[in-house]
Amino acid sequence: MVAYQYILFDLDDTLFDFPADRALALALEHYSVTLTPELLADYQQLNQALWQQYNQGNIDAQTLKSERFRELAPMAGTDPLTLNSRFLQAILQCSQPLSGVEQTLQQLHGRVGLGIITNGFADVQHARLKQSGLARFFDFVVVSEEEGVTKPDPRIFHNALSRMPAVSANDVLMVGDNPGTDVAGGAASGMETCWFNLWRQDKTVAATHIIEEFAELLVLPRVKALLPA
CATH class of the missing domain: 3.40.50.1000 (HAD superfamily/HAD-like)
Incomplete structure (x- = not known):
């Protein structure tokens, strides 16, 4: 052989x-926002669609990072890329x-x-x-x-x-x-x-x-x- x-x-x-749910909850907690099941479901649907576009080469990494937090970032009082960075830091902490x-x-x-x-x-x-x-x-x-x-x-x-x-x-x-x-x-x-x-x-x-x-x-x-x- x-x-x-x-x-x-x-x-x-x-x-x-890849403890995404836990990391997202931690990231939002930093901004005093509670991750509800409804918010999580909406995020997962959007994130999955964006990753599919990314894997197909239809969008770049920067677009994915920004667009997946376009709805959650205003609730946290920050911008999407800052929330994305906070989320990735939480992944590093939890994974x-x-x-x-x-x-x-x-x-x-x-x-x-x-x-x-x-x-x-x-x-x-x-x-x-x-x-x-x-x-x-x-x-x-x-x-x-x-x-x-x-x-x-x-x-x-x-x-x-x-x-x-x-x-x-x-x-x-x-x-x-x-x-x-x-x-x-x-x-x-x-x-x-x-x-x-x-x-x-x-x-x-x-x-x-x-x-x-x-x-x-x-x-x-x-x-x-x-x-x-």
Whole structure:
């Protein structure tokens, strides 16, 4: 069995939790605003629509940051970008690596190249990796905001491949929770894919592998081939 040469990971809901509801409540609390279920539902609907546009390349990161808080910011007596910054600070405060992530990365580190491709925002993604201590495991981090292109666009995967000297795409595994960005994007770039079905969704996804616990990554044949017998 030929082992992978590189394993790439998504970040949000793959390596880290993304406690958006709690972070939004904390951000609004700073301005003495209570996050009601109705306000949360309205925000989630708007934010999801904007992220879909961002992932499709129809809007840029700055527009997403501003537009998702266009309704909440006036209630808080501030501007949308300031509220967005407060929200991202709260994400950094609340977010933790998911179960099994650090232990799995420790076993893989030094045996295979490791990288990250994330559509998240650069400052908070780099800060979470550094704060958690996970940054030491990775050879590189590709962030859509810095690259000017988002998953599933093949260009961001090709940008990652360009950082792996003499590595073929079919010797790379892309691991992520999002079938539309991580799995579809990785597959379209010639990589094998692993859908991390964190939320135990009952749906069909055309991934090379499917796992429900992060540590299950270690039993995939081309990953297991990396480890001591």
